Amino acid sequence: MNQIKTVGIREQAAWMRSRNPQFCCEINGGLLTCCGPLQPGPMNAVYDVVIQYRVGTWPKVLLPCDQIRPLEPGGRIPHTHGPGRPCLFYPSRAAWRSDMKLSHTIVPWLSLWLTFYEMWRVTGEWYGGGISHGEIKELEPAA
Amino acid sequence: MRPAIIEKLNRHMSSAPKTEADVVYGLVEIRKLLEQSGHKERFPRLVFFCDWVVHPWLKGRETQNVLMELDQRLGRYDASRPWEIDEDGKVHELLSLRRFAEELNACCRENGIDEIWTQDIWVWREVSRLYSEIVRDCPLSMKRQDCGFDYLATLEIDGCEPSDDLRLGAWPHGGQRNLPGDSGEAEAMRETELRWFVPPGHLAACPNSQIGNGSIIVPDRKLECWKHSNPKGFAEWFLTQCQIRDALAEADWVFKGSVEPLPSPVPSEYKYPLQRIVQLMKRHRDIFFFGGRDIARSVILTTLAGGFYKGQRSLTLALESVLDGIHAALSAIPQVPSVPNPVHPEENFADTWDQTKYEQFKSYIENFRRGLKAAMHPTVLSERQGLEKSTDHLGELFGADRVRDAIRAEAAEINEGRNSGKLGVAVGGVLTGMSKAGAIPVPRNQFFGR
Numbered sequence: 137m138n139q140i141k142t143v144g145i146r147e148q149a150a151w152m153r154s155r156n157p158q159f160c161c162e163i164n165g166g167l168l169t170c171c172g173p174l175q176p177g178p179m180n181a182v183y184d185v186v187i188q189y190r191v192g193t194w195p196k197v198l199l200p201c202d203q204i205r206p207l208e209p210g211g212r213i214p215h216t217h218g219p220g221r222p223c224l225f226y227p228s229r230a231a232w233r234s235d236m237k238l239s240h241t242i243v244p245w246l247s248l249w250l251t252f253y254e255m256w257r258v259t260g261e262w263y264g265g266g267i268s269h270g271e272i273k274e275l276e277p278a279a
Numbered sequence: 280m281r282p283a284i285i286e287k288l289n290r291h292m293s294s295a296p297k298t299e300a301d302v303v304y305g306l307v308e309i310r311k312l313l314e315q316s317g318h319k320e321r322f323p324r325l326v327f328f329c330d331w332v333v334h335p336w337l338k339g340r341e342t343q344n345v346l347m348e349l350d351q352r353l354g355r356y357d358a359s360r361p362w363e364i365d366e367d368g369k370v371h372e373l374l375s376l377r378r379f380a381e382e383l384n385a386c387c388r389e390n391g392i393d394e395i396w397t398q399d400i401w402v403w404r405e406v407s408r409l410y411s412e413i414v415r416d417c418p419l420s421m422k423r424q425d426c427g428f429d430y431l432a433t434l435e436i437d438g439c440e441p442s443d444d445l446r447l448g449a450w451p452h453g454g455q456r457n458l459p460g461d462s463g464e465a466e467a468m469r470e471t472e473l474r475w476f477v478p479p480g481h482l483a484a485c486p487n488s489q490i491g492n493g494s495i496i497v498p499d500r501k502l503e504c505w506k507h508s509n510p511k512g513f514a515e516w517f518l519t520q521c522q523i524r525d526a527l528a529e530a531d532w533v534f535k536g537s538v539e540p541l542p543s544p545v546p547s548e549y550k551y552p553l554q555r556i557v558q559l560m561k562r563h564r565d566i567f568f569f570g571g572r573d574i575a576r577s578v579i580l581t582t583l584a585g586g587f588y589k590g591q592r593s594l595t596l597a598l599e600s601v602l603d604g605i606h607a608a609l610s611a612i613p614q615v616p617s618v619p620n621p622v623h624p625e626e627n628f629a630d631t632w633d634q635t636k637y638e639q640f641k642s643y644i645e646n647f648r649r650g651l652k653a654a655m656h657p658t659v660l661s662e663r664q665g666l667e668k669s670t671d672h673l674g675e676l677f678g679a680d681r682v683r684d685a686i687r688a689e690a691a692e693i694n695e696g697r698n699s700g701k702l703g704v705a706v707g708g709v710l711t712g713m714s715k716a717g718a719i720p721v722p723r724n725q726f727f728g729r
Contacts, residue, residue, distance in 0.1 A: 230729070244708070259686055268728070
């Protein structure tokens with residue numbers, strides 16, 4: 137059985153600072169918190185994002201202060217857990233593991249999600265694909 | 280000899296023709312009869328139609344008369360308003376098969392030929408149809424001597440169909456007027472006429488070796504005068520402009536490490552930024568003028584865009600630069616300027632402008648420039664709204680439907696990049712192509728959630 141090589145929390149922070157120098161990253165009690173602006177492309181808005189991660193859990197992504205909004209009051213935004221919380225990957229070991237780098241997975245997926253979100257705001261259509269909650273096959277903690 | 284021809288024609292024309300060959304044979308014999316009887320001068324249109332079926336290049340006097348009269352009228356031809364060519368019906372009279380039928384009928388009666396071709400309107404319709412098929416591949420050409428240069432006009436026959444005009448009872452030579460008058464018969468009683476067309480520009484093709492350098496003289500339909508032109512040279516000039524490369528822009532591209540945008544799905548025929556700039560200017564022209572193209576003619580847009588293009592590779596930067604250049608130039612000229620053909624300065628593309636049209640053109644440029652800048656350089660507030668705010672501006676410039684289509688196309692390309700591993704992310708989290716230095720691939724994922 138192949139053992140995965142978990143990326144330590146300090147290494148995750150170093151990769152995040154290297155790939156996203158605009159982020160402010162802190163480690164507090166084993167919890168990595170990265171905050172900062174993210175703009176997926178020149179035509180897109182600039183978003184203030186928060187990414188949190190503790191080894192052994194799923195990374196969390198937050199877009200605070202109603203930066204993302206439904207098309208109408210009370211409506212839903214596609215592929216979100218709740219207000220300001222985009223769902224970037226299907227929570228399975230195949231989708232994300234602790235040997236993956238946040239800077240190489242979560243950040244690009246967040247840029248991608250924001251791109252499709254803005255397209256959805258204009259056209260009302262979600263072009264990014266994905267899996268809905270009704271199709272859950274596996275839910276387990278990250279290794 | 281004559282009685283033999285008449286006997287043959289009596290037999291041949293006593294029944295409806297079934298093939299093109301039947302019509303050709305009948306008209307050839309009629310033509311021989313006219314030649315022998317010496318009555319050609321009395322049936323000029325019949326001679327013309329008889330000649331046409333056997334001579335692809337007619338040069339006779341009557342042919343030239345026909346074409347000359349047509350050409351006088353075609354000089355005012357507007358492809359978008361074809362009916363204006365024949366307001367008084369003279370062209371119809373000229374080319375209508377009615378006159379053909381009248382003269383054929385008179386000729387046969389005079390020579391004692393008992394025929395059915397012109398006596399029965401049903402049979403005549405079949406004669407007309409077959410005739411049009413025969414001459415369809417035989418365009419008529421004429422040269423004019425009164426233009427001071429070589430002038431070649433061509434007339435092509437497109438087909439034969441019932442005329443829209445009902446002329447019940449007007450069948451001129453006592454044919455079967457006693458056909459039942461119900462609606463079905465009325466439909467059948469419609470006269471047929473040649474449906475002819477002149478390809479736009481075809482009539483105007485008049486190379487003039489005296490001008491040289493590929494220049495030609497063409498008729499201006501609206502101004503009713505002759506104008507100098509050089510379309511081939513203009514096309515070559517535009518291609519040269521398309522291939523300009525801004526050395527500074529290239530250097531900036533390479534050394535500053537700016538983010539390379541995602542490649543756009545550009546049809547190969549519009550591969551140069553300048554070509555796409557002209558397309559966008561035309562698109563906004565159609566929106567701004569509600570489809571009217573008179574004020575911002577394509578050739579004016581092409582000339583101005585080509586003149587102010589500096590070779591930028593970025594479409595948006597190039598478009599902004601072109602609009603800035605045009606705006607600055609027009610702002611300095613209060614009176615109506617000329618827009619000369621860059622390869623043939625005698626030709627002024629803006630010769631239809633008056634002060635009002637010029638001001639409207641300036642408004643169009645200013646509106647385009649302002650909208651583009653709003654989309655490209657959003658305020659702090661609109662920056663927070665991203666694509667949504669940009670598309671508002673772009674929708675005003677190019678139409679909301681087109682913007683939505685563009686977004687769908689962009690999404691499809693992003694997804695193709697995701698699936699093929701060609702989509703990358705640069706330092707800072709900006710999505711880009713994998714060719715960008717420092718880009719890492721965006722791994723596959725499945726968005727989740729409701």
